[in-house]
Amino acid sequence: xxxxxxxxxxxxxxxxxxxxxxxxxxxxxxxxxxxxxxxxxxxxxxxxxxxxxxxxxxxxxxxxxxxxxxxxxxxxxxxxxxxxxxxxxxxxxxxxxxxxxxxxxxxxxxxxxxxxxxxxxxxxxxxxxxxxxxxxxxxxxxxxxxxxxxxxxxxxxxxxxxxxxxxxxxxxxxxxxxxxxxxxxxxxxxxxxxxxxxxxxxxxxxxxxxxxxxxxxxxxxxxxxxxxxxxxxxxxxxxxxxxxxxxxxxxxxxxxxxxxxxxxxxxxxxxxxx
Numbered sequence: 001x002x003x004x005x006x007x008x009x010x011x012x013x014x015x016x017x018x019x020x021x022x023x024x025x026x027x028x029x030x031x032x033x034x035x036x037x038x039x040x041x042x043x044x045x046x047x048x049x050x051x052x053x054x055x056x057x058x059x060x061x062x063x064x065x066x067x068x069x070x071x072x073x074x075x076x077x078x079x080x081x082x083x084x085x086x087x088x089x090x091x092x093x094x095x096x097x098x099x100x101x102x103x104x105x106x107x108x109x110x111x112x113x114x115x116x117x118x119x120x121x122x123x124x125x126x127x128x129x130x131x132x133x134x135x136x137x138x139x140x141x142x143x144x145x146x147x148x149x150x151x152x153x154x155x156x157x158x159x160x161x162x163x164x165x166x167x168x169x170x171x172x173x174x175x176x177x178x179x180x181x182x183x184x185x186x187x188x189x190x191x192x193x194x195x196x197x198x199x200x201x202x203x204x205x206x207x208x209x210x211x212x213x214x215x216x217x218x219x220x221x222x223x224x225x226x227x228x229x230x231x232x233x234x235x236x237x238x239x240x241x242x243x244x245x246x247x248x249x250x251x252x253x254x255x256x257x258x259x260x261x262x263x264x265x266x267x268x269x270x271x272x273x274x
Contacts, residue, residue, distance in 0.1 A: 037241035043079065048065050050075045059091060066237045066246050071221060073250035080273050095199075097127035099192045105170075106185040115181065116147050133157050146173060161269035162192065199266070206264055213260040217253045 054075035059068030104126050108118035120141065123134040133154060140150040148171060155167045166188065173184045224246075227233045236242055 002043075006105065022108075043083075046057050046079045047076050050078050058225070062225070062234060064228060064234045064237055067224060067228055069243075070224075070246040070250040073254060074217075077254060092203075094129065094160055095196060097129055097197065098166055099189050101126050101130055101196065102166060102185055102189040102192065106182055106189065109185065115170065115185070116141055116150075119170065130158075146184050159271070161271050164271050165261050202266055206266060209264050210261070213257065217257050220249070221253075 055065075055068040055072035057068075058071040059065050063066070101122055104122055105118045108121050108125075109115065113121065119134065120138040123131050123138050126134055126216075131174045136157060137150050137154045140153050141147065144150065151167050151171055155164055158164075158167075169184065169188045175182050237246055
């Protein structure tokens, strides 16, 4: 029995570590990286692994299966929270590089390049995370010679709300042209930085609320774990009433946490030009 528990514990840790350390694969044009069913099964497996590891670890340390079940229910929240944190970090990093990309465009235009040439130059001098998309844009533009069509394919490739705004501004700048091109690009860069500054302030204020909610959810369970070393406490929670209290409290914490995260979530940017 001990070997079986150890095997389950080790397998769960391996699945969690592989999920946490595996980088996000870039989205490939023309095909999906994985099907929806495969992604769902993978997430379900990670949740099951977290629940198993939490139950085995807590039950083994405290000697109480009831407390282990309660903490295992809470552990089911961990994969979703980590996944959302990774998505938010990736989106924030993508938003932060767009003002620099527009600054590169403005500098290239001032240096005498045409707008299509300036956009192609981002494949070499632009932000690292955007270069692959602009390399493909250069290929599309050289093959067709149609700037608008290449911008449409670039928009589909990026699938980014901020990128949509930049691409539509480039399309408008192409139509305006002349001496107003540099001014349009500088104004766009300023607007993007203002948006970043405003959203950064909102995220900072939101972090206080979210962290306070997480602490409120974790506090009673930390107290319970600190008391679990006393045999009389373990025996008390081994009764049917104790099981109802622990499992019911865990479910209430999960529901309250999900409601808190939904209420406190900042609205995601939508692709209004898609």
